[in-house]
Amino acid sequence: MKVAIVATLAALPVAIGFAYLLARTRFPGKTLLDAVLHLPLVLPPVVTGYVLLLLFGRKGPAGAWLYEHLGIVFSFRWTGAALAAAIMGFPLMLRAIRLSFESIDRRLEDAAGSLGANGLWTFALITLPLALPGVLAGAVLGFAKALGEFGATITFVSNIPGETQTIASAIYTYTQVPGADASAMRLMGVSIVIALGAVVLAEVLNQRMQRRIAVYER
Amino acid sequence: MSDEARVTMIEFDALLKRNGFALDAQFTSDDSLLALFGPSGSGKSTVLHLIAGLVRPDKGRISVGGRILVDTAQGIFVPKHKRRVGLVFQDAQLFPHMSVEQNLHFGSRFAQGGGRQIPFEAVVDTLQIAHLLARRTPALSGGEKQRVALGRALLAGSEILLLDEPLASLDDARKAEIVGLIARVRDEFAIPIVYVSHAASEVRKLAGCVVLLDGGRVIAQGPSDKILPDNR
Numbered sequence: 001m002k003v004a005i006v007a008t009l010a011a012l013p014v015a016i017g018f019a020y021l022l023a024r025t026r027f028p029g030k031t032l033l034d035a036v037l038h039l040p041l042v043l044p045p046v047v048t049g050y051v052l053l054l055l056f057g058r059k060g061p062a063g064a065w066l067y068e069h070l071g072i073v074f075s076f077r078w079t080g081a082a083l084a085a086a087i088m089g090f091p092l093m094l095r096a097i098r099l100s101f102e103s104i105d106r107r108l109e110d111a112a113g114s115l116g117a118n119g120l121w122t123f124a125l126i127t128l129p130l131a132l133p134g135v136l137a138g139a140v141l142g143f144a145k146a147l148g149e150f151g152a153t154i155t156f157v158s159n160i161p162g163e164t165q166t167i168a169s170a171i172y173t174y175t176q177v178p179g180a181d182a183s184a185m186r187l188m189g190v191s192i193v194i195a196l197g198a199v200v201l202a203e204v205l206n207q208r209m210q211r212r213i214a215v216y217e218r
Numbered sequence: 219m220s221d222e223a224r225v226t227m228i229e230f231d232a233l234l235k236r237n238g239f240a241l242d243a244q245f246t247s248d249d250s251l252l253a254l255f256g257p258s259g260s261g262k263s264t265v266l267h268l269i270a271g272l273v274r275p276d277k278g279r280i281s282v283g284g285r286i287l288v289d290t291a292q293g294i295f296v297p298k299h300k301r302r303v304g305l306v307f308q309d310a311q312l313f314p315h316m317s318v319e320q321n322l323h324f325g326s327r328f329a330q331g332g333g334r335q336i337p338f339e340a341v342v343d344t345l346q347i348a349h350l351l352a353r354r355t356p357a358l359s360g361g362e363k364q365r366v367a368l369g370r371a372l373l374a375g376s377e378i379l380l381l382d383e384p385l386a387s388l389d390d391a392r393k394a395e396i397v398g399l400i401a402r403v404r405d406e407f408a409i410p411i412v413y414v415s416h417a418a419s420e421v422r423k424l425a426g427c428v429v430l431l432d433g434g435r436v437i438a439q440g441p442s443d444k445i446l447p448d449n450r
Contacts, residue, residue, distance in 0.1 A: 107311050113298040114270050114305040115374040116328030122299075125324075129315050 003078055003166055004146040007085035008093075011146075012139050015093040019138075020123070022094075023101035041091040045151025052084055052156045080157035081164045085149045089142030096141055096202070100134020101127065137202040144198035148191060167191050227410045228252065228378070232268050232278030232288070241265070241434040251404055251426030253442065254414045261434040262414045266380050269412065270305045271298035282378050283410070302333040304371025308383040310363035312355040318366050319351040325374020333375025336407055341369045344406055345399060361392035368403060379403070379411045385420055397423050418446045 022034060040048050056063040056074040066072040074080035104127060112122040128135070150168040157164040159173060167187055174184035227247050234241040241261045254262040267273040269280055271287065274295060280288040282303070287296045304325075312321050322338070329335070342348050345365045350358065358366065364384050371379055381400070385393045397420060404411050415421050421428060421442055428445040430438040438445050 105311065107307055108313060110270075110272050110298070111305065111307065111311040112313070112324070113272075114301065114303055114380075115325035115370065116299050116302070117324075118297075118299045121328070126313060 003081045006082040007146040008143040011086040011090050019097035023098050038091045040088050046155050049152035049155025076157050081153050084152040084156045085146035088149045089145040093138040093142035096138030097135050100131040104130050133205040133208050137205040140198045140202045144195050229281045232275040234275045243436050245429045247427045249427035251411045253421040253428045256431035260431040270303050271301050302377045304376030304379045306367045306381045308386045310367040314356050318353050322369050329375025341372050345369050360388050381413045
């Protein structure tokens with residue numbers, strides 16, 4: 001739970017940034033960047049986890065640097081589980097947020113600009129507030145994904161109770177132990193409720209955004 | 219008034235090629251109301267977007283009231299948020315998540331100490347929108363939206379109003395009403411206006427100077443009664 005919350009909060013600003021970049025600008029290599037950002041969605045999660053291990057393990061290039069300069073360790077810690085969950089939830093977040101940015105009439109931003117707002121103010125006062133339902137929907141989806149993440153997490157940070165064990169890996173553990181079916185069932189129920197709630201919430205937010213746009217266009 | 223009128227209101231000279239469309243237009247005007255008139259696709263809106271800074275010309279020079287906004291030869295390009303031009307779109311483009319009053323105040327926070335300062339009450343009074351202030355903008359009618367959009371542009375410290383077919387989505391009664399308001403705004407606040415339209419009747423009512431555009435070029439310029447076709 002903590003892992004998924006941290007993962008969502010950490011991934012959200014990054015996803016907003018890339019979503020805006022992809023929705024509003026054109027640059028060479030945009031398609032490639034788009035594809036790379038979506039990789040975690042289509043790669044086997046184990047591959048993502050292994051890539052993370054290679055990069056962010058204590059001996060990996062990024063992991064070694066972070067440990068030496070900032071004292072941050074990802075591998076086999078809960079922070080690593082959060083990183084894996086954030087990466088896996090990221091594409092879902094990105095898609096939802098990007099769509100909501102693209103649905104905003106560009107001329108509203110032009111209007112704000114001609115009224116004296118620079119790019120940053122326009123984003124803060126116009127673009128982001130109008131995209132908010134989509135941003136929240138993306139965050140909720142990313143959170144649900146982060147909560148259920150298994151493959152990348154277990155490859156990157158293993159399954160250490162109290163440190164890197166998530167709901168998904170705990171359920172897996174219970175299913176491997178004779179007589180723990182009841183515990184597995186209980187956690188299963190919890191995860192179904194959370195996932196269902198998240199998707200319903202995302203859909204409600206999405207509909208609210210559609211309605212807002214529809215009213216406005218009339 | 220008489221001294222002000224002698225300052226060149228607008229000088230425009232721009233070349234722009236984009237997606238198979240070429241704009242190559244030059245004109246200057248001293249009138250307080252300039253109408254850009256021509257069929258759709260003639261480049262009227264592009265001219266307006268060039269003045270507002272939404273589009274960058276390949277080559278050219280644009281100045282408003284003697285202030286240079288673009289000069290490609292000198293490498294000058296004033297960004298749109300520093301131009302103090304009040305752009306009003308055909309469909310108003312009010313901010314849907316703000317009330318009418320918040321929309322009206324939007325520009326004033328950025329206009330501190332710059333541009334033409336017009337009292338809030340005077341704008342609300344002239345445009346007759348006092349009863350709308352607390353309303354949410356998506357619920358307004360087309361004519362109300364246009365009045366609020368005009369007010370929003372006036373209150374942003376704008377030195378010039380750029381109106382992009384502000385009547386196109388209104389019915390005839392509302393059209394007459396908004397044309398009257400545009401004339402009042404011009405006279406009461408002494409603010410120059412560039413008005414884009416493809417309807418001769420609207421332009422004739424507002425008079426002033428007309429620039430006739432077709433195919434991205436200026437084909438005629440002069441007082442409205444000489445330039446406009448007489449067929450209506």
